[in-house]
Amino acid sequence: MSQDPAPDRKPTISDVAALAGVSRAVASRALSSEPRPVAAGKRQRVLEAAQQLGFTPNLLARSLTTRSVNLVAIIVNHIHDLSDLDLFDLLLSEIQTLGKQVILLRVGSVDRVEDFLRSGIAWHVDAVLVFSDFADAATVRRMFDTGMTLMLNGRGDAQSPAVLADEASGIAEAVAHAAARGVRDVVLVTGRATSSVEAVRIDCYRAAFAQHGLRLLQTLQGDYSYDSGHAAGSSLFDAGEPDAVFCTSDAMAMGILDVHRASFTDGRPTRFRLYGFDDLSLTHFDAYPVASIGYAKRDYVREILKILADPGCFSPGMPPVRVPTRFVPRSSAG
Template sequence: MARARISDVAAAAGVSTATVSLVLNDRTARITDATRDRVRRAAEEVGYTPNSVARGLRTQRSHTVGLISDRIATTPFAGRMLAGAQDVAREHGILVFLVDTDADETVEREAIRALAAQQVDAMIYACMWHRVVDAPSSLPRGTVFLDCRPADGGFPAVVPDDRAGGVAAVRALVAAGHRRIAYVDVDEPHPPVASDLRHEGYLQVLAEAGIDPDPALHVRCDTSSAGGREATDRLLDLPEDHRPTALFCFNDRIAAGAYVAAHRRGLAVPQDLSIVGYDDQQLVAADLDPPLTTVALPHYEMGRWAMEVALGIRTPDDPDAPHLMPCPIVDRDSVGPPPATAASDSRRRT
């Protein structure tokens, strides 16, 4: 079947091809509503779709954006980032070209070259988790960094405000009356940026509450349920007057392991041990028993912000500093007051 042409629309609507072109390009200031509606109805009836290549040649825009990621396209944690970016693109008639490089630098260079050859209007460079990265030299000016920030600056970027997220988590525990609060951190040779930022938030709240940090309550483990179980066992093996009454866990999987360790000792959450996680991971946080109070990573909001900046819809407040996206606490049922004996012990020491 032959592709419908603009002349077919003009014949069906009883107008000139120039009028059809004006209507379909939304330049209708001098065209009556009745004519405009007739042209659009005729275009639909004959099955006419604009030639995007020809339109791009006229407007010098391709109405496409390239999104390069290390591996977020295959990772459930960050799928919401893609959803946020794609929703904005869809709202503005933009097609997104997604390339998942699996953190391969050669693939990344080829992807940047291919997207540039396609004359995409903008690029977004995304990471699976909050990182500081060296910006590839071939990235065009104005590329937006998503869930990462370039080490030398020079590009707009958006990352989660992990320090403030740590503050929110520990304040919830202090507000419930806890003073022996452990931070169950990640144990990796090169810890992620978020590890130190969340620890800084933890220390800030302890200082605000007049609580001296106890090095024994900062433990590290693998970022898994098994790691959380092992780390919690170490904390619960401390003498009774030193063991924590609350845990702030680096992520929800560690928190899930903490639940297991507590239950194996006959401890109830939150009656005997309060727990706060981080991530608000689907199929984990809300499905624990009781549901886990946690801090949500704003993946969707970051994805929207990045695409809005890439399209020129939004201007960064400070182009030389990354935008810190708030990480809200999600209150569920895993935080309560400390056990009565622990509260009285804490008051005696202070």
């Protein structure tokens, strides 16, 4: 094998090839994460040479020829909702099993999306997962140099695949549970008004209330966070005494529960029943026994991974993939 490169410069793929006694093309194939043909003996020599030299592949440079950088961009508004923690830890782990890494982009507002466009930034990634409700499919496709834009925020179109929770079934079960226990008057605590997913969720609640003859006393605006639920807790009785409070996130329900702990003896309701949404892992413990609506997060992530692993499974015009929700009874609902 050839001599090591000078100690004052970073090793290159050419140095690895020279040390392994192979061509630069063979060295590149051997170090690729993609299944590319290389004789076993040559691959082993290349791997040993790369380790000896401390060589790390330059993914961005490689992308100029392969058009693949093994990077997935995830666009979010922010990450402070407790439901984000349950989902993203699993999602990032599963994306890494595909040999890809994640770039997390926090948008925060519609203006921020426009800033990206005005700056003329073209992010080169293999795929984009869009959770932010400020970004539509066409805008994201202009922002990124990729053939795969996966919409998870309800703002998709015929040109991009989408995975969405089918929330009507779980909401219908929860409202039926309340009606069967004599609930007649309800309060609804909602999340961000800008979210198209939230708009559909609210419509599902209203339809279920109407179906069971429940009277909606008032709707309180939150933002999915614990703090907004805690703030709403002081206004629950402004329009009358509800038999049940439905929240469109578990975090908001947890905030309300803390304000009204005296109304839940051993977690059970004595004044009103409480329902959340998301089936957070925290609700599995005695401190926050909130009845909830959720979907199997592993099923949801599995559907995302299917599309990432095989983009060809999507054809323009295909309907969104729907992951069903179900009602999870706990003591806060009696």
